[in-house]
Amino acid sequence: MDIAKQTTVIAFDADDTLWDCQGHFEEVMQQLYTELEPWVDRATATRELYATERKNMPLLGFGAKAFTLSMLETAMRVSHYEMPAEKINDIQQRCYRLLQFPCTPLPEVRETLEALRYRRPDLRLVCFTKGELLDQEHKLERSGLASLFDDVEITSDKGEKEFKMLCHKLGITPENLLMVGNSMKSDIAPALAVGCSAVYIPFYITWELENAEEVRHPRMTRISHFSELLTVLSVND
16 A cells, blocks of 8 residues: 555644643643642542543543643542642642643654645645644644644544544545544544554653554554654655
């Protein structure tokens, strides 16, 4: 199978593919676990937060705002509503700062996107990400990468249905779409399931609710460095 020849659209995940997102969330989570030490150990606090996020996901979706509500709910419930108001406020302020963290492109991201833009102008580059609309729009703006994409699609979730909708909106068949992302659960598995190709580039940390077993598939390529995408697509110097 020649992915380079059949691909007409490349869709890129945003968080933890184009820039570090989970690292910032992880720092705030660790601070919560410290605040909860008078009541529970860190392992218990971790399980409680993930349980809250999992419960809230169907109503709140993904993103910093949903995370903030789950953090506050967990802090109050696990502390039996004993945590002082000033500490609750500190947690809230730390979560709010997640709406403004720097979205510095990860190594080789900008250079690779620019190379694709100028060496393969026939390819359509799309940022395909899930999360809260305004939050994701702002992150893309802060990254300085927006001008390198032909389209931006932001969805509340990213499964087989959303990949089919993306292909329909772009006027292509799944065989023409190459998905690039760090999440096996949200980027790779659903793309492969509907007939797309995929490039999997793992990030150093994965959100617990995005964990999934890595699959092997003839339409999937695993890379370690973003610039390897140029080799996958036969983009020569």
